[in-house]
Amino acid sequence: MRFLHTADWHLGKLFGQRYMTEDQRYVLEELVALAVDEDVQAVVIAGDVYDRAVPPAEAVALFDEVLAHLVGKGIAVLYIAGNHDSAARLDFGRELLAASGVYLRGCVRGEDAPVVLEDAAGPVYFSLLPFATPVEVRAAFQVPREEPLDFDAAMARQVQAARAQIPDGCRSVAVAHAFLAGGRSASSERPLSVGGTDQVRPAHFLPYSYTALGHLHGPQRAGAEKIRYAGSLLKYSFDEAAQKKGALVVELAADGAVETRFEALAPRHDVRIVRGTLEELRQADFDPLPHDDYVRVDLLDRATILNAYDKLTAIYPNLFALTRPNWQAAQAEELRLRPQAGEVSELALFRDFYEEMTRETFSPDQQKYLEAVLEEMAREEREEV
Ligand SMILES: [Mn+2]
Structure with a gap:
């Protein structure tokens, strides 16, 4: 199975007192073209679809447009909430859109079924793990009050619940929005927690064939070749000036082996x-x-x-x-x-x-x-x- 891994679109972003919407439209047209050229089965967006909880109307319209383009080409779309998104608002259409091949998870829920996509070799289980604070995870999974829960333990909970629904030996992909320990950050990322540690150990994701991450804006691996950040859609700060932006083409073989290739996207303005x-x-x-x-x-x-x-x-x-x-x-x-x-x-x-x-x-x-x-x-x- 071949799919595109992208993240951190930040639709509706203000940069240099300017809305980046037209720049985002320009580069998303390239991304749709890349998805079609590569004949991918799905596009995975690993959180921070929008830049803020209540995005400008133009940003919502742009996302709607992109979804329609991809679905029109027969490409499935999978996305989760990041820390910039309003989880509840992103959940709009959660049940209805699935019928069109658009699978989304805004709010974390205790009983969330995996999304199953099929190719000639059989099913691939996608665990969509939306960004959630330890407080939200505690509520969703009814973790007892006396049990300490930091970001790392909260992610362990999310992964454990998701893994329980994946049959042994099946190919699987995790989609998450988190700060994995050892990652390099940039100034356009909003810290996930103020004061406390927000870092999560990469080891949680080792059972998956591939992990598609969002949050860090520089494309990078995180603890293993098969655990990766795609990076943001565009450069959103000057400390990202030297980075290349684009998307990862992920090739998942019948035996679960994975290969990734980074495809750069040319922005309207560098x-x-x-x-x-x-x-x-x-x-x-x-x-x-x-x-x-x-x-x-x-x-x-x-x-x-x-x-x-x-x-x-x-x-x-x-x-x-x-x-x-x-x-x-x-x-x-x-x-x-x-x-x-x-x-x-x-x-x-x-x-x-x-x-x-x-x-x-x-x-x-x-x-x-x-x-x-x-x-x-x-x-x-x-x-x-
Ligand atoms: Mn982000």
Whole structure:
């Protein structure tokens, strides 16, 4: 059986004050095309379908559209709630949609039957394990109050109940949204728990032929080759700039052996970091990549550049973030070196402003004159008090 493993779509996501819906539509069209080209039997979405509990209407419409496309091609869709989704809202149509080959699990339930898909070699049992906090798992499985339950123990419960419904020796796939111990995280993932440990041991999933995970936004294996994160649909933070995004084509053999292949999907706009001085960035041949990408500029100038944001937006219309590592370092150095930081800073500010506006160097004579003016002003201020 061949299926597509994808996760963390975050439909309705805001990034750089912009809704990513059109970018998501663009890349999801590619994903549907990939599913058709690869002739997959199913598409598995391992949680965080939406970015928030109450997603924008456009995001819901987009998901509806994608489901219709896949079902129209005869492809089954399996999805679970992630920590960003509202489990109860995602459950909409749970029973009705199954008749169309769309299988979903929003809320965790104690008695959840596996989804069984068949190929020429027989059945494959899919355990859909929606994201659930230990409190929710305790309620669903009636775990006694005196029994401690952290994320790891809660996942053990979910897996144990799911395994009990899979006949011995059958091929099986787990779909879960969790932080597996040893995984590498990114800043666009919301922590699953505040304070306590949210990590889960990969060993729980070893009985499965394959485990399709969501939550971590970088594609990676988790403890074993057959336990994997597909990564997010798009780059949703600048610390993901170097990652490749896409989906995993999973090939499940008749004997349960599994092979995976990562297929990259090309976004409408890349998310990337550009480093250089303003002068360098203004040169036409400095950056050959599309300038309408979603960009963070690390501006390397040491001197103050006024209206840097506006100047850079003229070069990069989708400037999402700006850092000035050297400027901050220079400012910090100046403050550290000069004992009378307040006055000197005014002087430096004026000098930078002058040089920026006139494109001329501030002469020693001018500096002396300005010092005198500033001193005079300071004296007047003291006398006023
Ligand atoms: Mn996520």
